[in-house]
Amino acid sequence: MLHTLLRSTGERPGIFSGGIEPEMSKITAHAPISTSLIAPIYILPIKQHIGEACTPIVSIGEHVFRGQKIAKSQGYVSVPVHAPTSGKVVKIEEHAIPHPSGMGLPSIFIEPDGNDTRDESLEPISDYRERDPAELRERVRLCGIAGLGGAVFPTFIKLLKDQRNPIETVVLNGIECEPYLTNDHRLMLEMPKAIITGLDIIMHMVGAKRAIIAIEDNKADAAEAIRHELDRMPEMEHVEVRLLPTRYPQGSEKQLVQVLTGKEIPARKLPMHIGVLCQNVGTTRAIFDAVMRGRPLTERIVTVSGDAVPRPGNMLTRIGTPMRFIFAQHGLEHFQEVHLLHGGPMMGERLKSPDVPVVKSTNGLLAMHSKTMMDAHKVEQPCIRCGHCGVACPVNLVPNLLADQCRNEQFEKAATYNLFDCIECGACSYVCPSNIPLVHYFRYGKGQLSQITRAKGFANASKERSEAREARIEREKAERAAKRSKVRTEHMPKPVDENPTDVKSSAEKDDVSTDAKGDES
Amino acid sequence: MIINLSSPHIHGGDSVRMTIISVILALLPAAVVSVYLFGWLAFLLITLCMVACVATEFIALRMMGRPATPVGDGSAALTGLLLALTLPAYIPWWMALLGSIIAIVLGKQLYGGIGYNLFNPALAARVILLISFPLNMTTWIIPMHVAAPMIDLYNFSDCINLFLFGPEAIGRTLDAITMASPLGHIKTEWSQGIGVTEALRNYDYSYLDAFLGREAGSIGETSALALLIGGIYLLARHTISWHIPFTYLTTVLVLAAIFNMVDPAHYAPPLFHLLAGGLILCAFFMATDPVSSPVTSTGRIVFGIGCGILTWSIRTYGGYPEGAMFAVILMNCAVPLIDHYCRPRVYGR
Numbered sequence: 059m060l061h062t063l064l065r066s067t068g069e070r071p072g073i074f075s076g077g078i079e080p081e082m083s084k085i086t087a088h089a090p091i092s093t094s095l096i097a098p099i100y101i102l103p104i105k106q107h108i109g110e111a112c113t114p115i116v117s118i119g120e121h122v123f124r125g126q127k128i129a130k131s132q133g134y135v136s137v138p139v140h141a142p143t144s145g146k147v148v149k150i151e152e153h154a155i156p157h158p159s160g161m162g163l164p165s166i167f168i169e170p171d172g173n174d175t176r177d178e179s180l181e182p183i184s185d186y187r188e189r190d191p192a193e194l195r196e197r198v199r200l201c202g203i204a205g206l207g208g209a210v211f212p213t214f215i216k217l218l219k220d221q222r223n224p225i226e227t228v229v230l231n232g233i234e235c236e237p238y239l240t241n242d243h244r245l246m247l248e249m250p251k252a253i254i255t256g257l258d259i260i261m262h263m264v265g266a267k268r269a270i271i272a273i274e275d276n277k278a279d280a281a282e283a284i285r286h287e288l289d290r291m292p293e294m295e296h297v298e299v300r301l302l303p304t305r306y307p308q309g310s311e312k313q314l315v316q317v318l319t320g321k322e323i324p325a326r327k328l329p330m331h332i333g334v335l336c337q338n339v340g341t342t343r344a345i346f347d348a349v350m351r352g353r354p355l356t357e358r359i360v361t362v363s364g365d366a367v368p369r370p371g372n373m374l375t376r377i378g379t380p381m382r383f384i385f386a387q388h389g390l391e392h393f394q395e396v397h398l399l400h401g402g403p404m405m406g407e408r409l410k411s412p413d414v415p416v417v418k419s420t421n422g423l424l425a426m427h428s429k430t431m432m433d434a435h436k437v438e439q440p441c442i443r444c445g446h447c448g449v450a451c452p453v454n455l456v457p458n459l460l461a462d463q464c465r466n467e468q469f470e471k472a473a474t475y476n477l478f479d480c481i482e483c484g485a486c487s488y489v490c491p492s493n494i495p496l497v498h499y500f501r502y503g504k505g506q507l508s509q510i511t512r513a514k515g516f517a518n519a520s521k522e523r524s525e526a527r528e529a530r531i532e533r534e535k536a537e538r539a540a541k542r543s544k545v546r547t548e549h550m551p552k553p554v555d556e557n558p559t560d561v562k563s564s565a566e567k568d569d570v571s572t573d574a575k576g577d578e579s
Numbered sequence: 580m581i582i583n584l585s586s587p588h589i590h591g592g593d594s595v596r597m598t599i600i601s602v603i604l605a606l607l608p609a610a611v612v613s614v615y616l617f618g619w620l621a622f623l624l625i626t627l628c629m630v631a632c633v634a635t636e637f638i639a640l641r642m643m644g645r646p647a648t649p650v651g652d653g654s655a656a657l658t659g660l661l662l663a664l665t666l667p668a669y670i671p672w673w674m675a676l677l678g679s680i681i682a683i684v685l686g687k688q689l690y691g692g693i694g695y696n697l698f699n700p701a702l703a704a705r706v707i708l709l710i711s712f713p714l715n716m717t718t719w720i721i722p723m724h725v726a727a728p729m730i731d732l733y734n735f736s737d738c739i740n741l742f743l744f745g746p747e748a749i750g751r752t753l754d755a756i757t758m759a760s761p762l763g764h765i766k767t768e769w770s771q772g773i774g775v776t777e778a779l780r781n782y783d784y785s786y787l788d789a790f791l792g793r794e795a796g797s798i799g800e801t802s803a804l805a806l807l808i809g810g811i812y813l814l815a816r817h818t819i820s821w822h823i824p825f826t827y828l829t830t831v832l833v834l835a836a837i838f839n840m841v842d843p844a845h846y847a848p849p850l851f852h853l854l855a856g857g858l859i860l861c862a863f864f865m866a867t868d869p870v871s872s873p874v875t876s877t878g879r880i881v882f883g884i885g886c887g888i889l890t891w892s893i894r895t896y897g898g899y900p901e902g903a904m905f906a907v908i909l910m911n912c913a914v915p916l917i918d919h920y921c922r923p924r925v926y927g928r
Contacts, residue, residue, distance in 0.1 A: 080589065237589065312927065322926055322927045323927050325926075325928045327927070397588070403586075403589040404586060404587045404589070405586050405587070406586055406588065407586065408585075426588070431588055436590065439595055439694075440691075440694030441694050442595055442870050443694070443869045443870050443874050444818075445820070445869065445875065445879075448874055448875055448876075448923070449820075453925055453926035453927075454923040454924060454925050454926055458874055459874065475922070479925050479928070484587030487587050487590070488587050488590060489591050489593060490590075491595050491597070491598050492595055492694070493590065493594075495585055497585060497586060
């Protein structure tokens with residue numbers, strides 16, 4: 059009741075509206091990070107981030123070192139891909155990536171030579187405070203770092219020191235509100251120093267004066283570890299560790315900023331527009347490795363969990379490792395009657411097969427028995443309009459009305475009900491007593507709406523083109539008519555025929571010929 | 580089974596069936612009190628309505644060629660229970676049967692079944708019965724424990740004879756075993772020029788009796804206590820939200836208090852309004868029916884206030900003594916409009 063009252067009062071730090079408290083099942087919270095064995099093969103898709111795909115720059119048979127760039131970025135929103143170990147490029151061909159459709163992407167296959175020799179071409183930068191932020195930013199880009207929380211947006215783009223939108227506060231996101239996942243938890247617990255130094259690098263790059271490390275209270279030990287480390291670094295006294303009550307989806311950027319600052323990120327704006335920069339703790343460690351040790355992003359921590367995994371745990375895994383190889387190290391070898399998830403159970407994707415590689419966005423690999431999955435025995439029933447979905451929605455949508463509109467193909471109406479503000483957290487589907495896959499409808503609606511908008515843009519463009527053409531024809535016709543009448547008046551002082559229809563018909567004849575010409579060209 | 584590759588992949592475990600069962604559980608205290616007050620008559624009425632509703636739903640689904648699985652969700656049984664609780668203890672059996680059929684066929688299946696009905700089916704059926712049979716629907720059996728009864732309602736054979744064959748079968752006239760409800764009484768007295776204070780005095784009205792349920796009225800509506808127990812259970816279980824019951828009851832109380840202060844002879848006191856008739860049943864069980872009420876919190880507040888204003892107005896100025904069910908039915912019509920205009924402010928906008 060108190061919670062409801064507080065929530066309804068709007069802007070207030072510590073609270074975001076809606077949200078749920080799912081069974082957290084963090085069974086791997088006490089499992090120390092282990093290190094994966096070298097896999098027999100590594101598969102590196104050329105696009106593992108949001109943005110444009112990379113171009114391979116190695117050829118088949120070429121020997122590569124660990125950390126060597128093997129695919130270069132193209133365009134601004136893109137980061138390169140690096141070899142996870144030393145070995146030989148054996149083939150470059152399409153291979154399935156972690157995606158529910160089982161779709162594929164061109165991938166580089168590397169067969170390890172077993173020596174795991176590093177490419178040492180990047181110098182460690184230990185005096186980062188003396189360096190130009192632009193130089194560090196280039197380092198972060200070169201090292202292929204993308205948001206490791208799961209969104210994989212190229213990190214260097216966010217690390218821009220922008221005079222128009224100065225960053226006041228850096229928020230380190232150690233919330234990890236997804237059930238099962240514990241990779242950020244273990245990282246904070248076991249490598250607090252790397253995270254704090256990474257944070258200092260970020261603060262130097264964007265010129266921020268203040269930082270908050272946000273952690274949910276089911277990870278009090280991680281918060282303690284970070285506080286302990288901070289106490290030993292007097293120069294980091296402007297960094298605050300904030301322990302927040304556990305509530306899903308607090309780790310979502312919009313909700314976390316609201317909780318910490320009481321401010322909302324305006325629609326279609328970024329956190330930097332209100333002076334905030336959010337970084338995931340895993341990404342921060344990657345930045346630390348890139349700057350302080352000159353190591354590109356070739357590994358990440360993955361939580362391997364779920365009730366079908368005999369020995370669940372957290373594992374430091376090379377990017378490109380086949381998932382079957384990871385599961386095997388945790389005792390899972392047979393995949394009948396087992397559902398595989400890439401990411402957490404609330405926002406992760408269902409995988410068709412374990413024969414896909416770990417990519418930069420892989421924060422968790424879950425294997426669940428069919429019976430624990432949502433759809434095992436459930437059938438979608440009619441909505442009884444109980445409104446639980448609206449109460450759970452962290453962005454205050456009315457999910458059941460939106461789902462109706464998407465189902466009835468009233469996409470434009472859905473857009474006016476703010477369909478595109480949905481963050482797809484899944485809280486509505488989680489609480490729905492009728493088992494309606496609301497988020498699924500929203501994804502469908504968004505897809506259809508984007509197509510409609512594209513088609514409309516195309517139609518508008520061709521309409522503009524045809525109008526411009528008609529205007530040109532009209533103008534030319536008028537010019538010709540003017541010229542002709544001028545000729546006539548010059549040569550025939552007394553016009554024989556002043557009937558304008560004649561002029562018009564001759565103009566029309568011209569029009570036909572220009573039309574034909576126009577079509578040919 | 581649906582093949583759903585889309586997240587989320589886990590579910591909170593809430594279900595329509597559990598929601599409906601919780602409402603039926605919440606109505607149990609009121610049902611028990613109704614049997615205590617009206618004996619076998621209440622038992623027969625509740626049984627008939629529930630069985631008739633479930634059977635009608637089954638037959639209706641079969642006739643439409645649809646799978647009969649929705650019968651299992653318990654919503655038809657709930658409709659039957661709710662309908663029975665809003666009926667007077669004695670109405671001819673065929674009227675109760677007709678009401679049940681109307682509730683399921685006209686109130687629910689014609690709209691497309693569960694989730695699609697515009698009105699609360701039980702309430703719609705009760706309104707249709709009231710308009711069709713105004714005399715029977717406002718004839719209230721004197722409950723047990725009120726006065727020396729002319730008929731022993733705990734006697735099964737008397738009750739079943741009355742229920743099936745009418746008062747003549749047990750050698751009584753209807754007038755001998757019935758009395759006016761408090762709301763009906765003050766309305767009649769007012770029409771004869773007698774003020775509310777006077778009318779309540781000559782009715783021998785007691786707030787405690789009204790709270791506990793020892794008064795004439797529909798079998799499940801008389802006991803405010805039993806209904807409040809159920810209502811609080813539903814609130815605690817989050818089956819319903821506080822918005823509709825709170826704003827509905829508060830609006831009636833505030834309106835009644837203001838007008839009662841202005842002219843106590845004409846306008847009944849607020850507590851009387853609160854405890855009388857079907858207000859508490861409507862506020863906790865009818866107006867909160869999720870299907871036919873708004874989905875947003877703001878919408879529910881608007882809905883509750885609207886129900887309150889209409890209930891008080893119909894009771895005070897209307898031709899019928901009781902207005903709660905008309906108020907809810909009228910506000911049901913406004914739900915799509917309310918839903919459209921009462922959406923919460925979206926994050927960041």
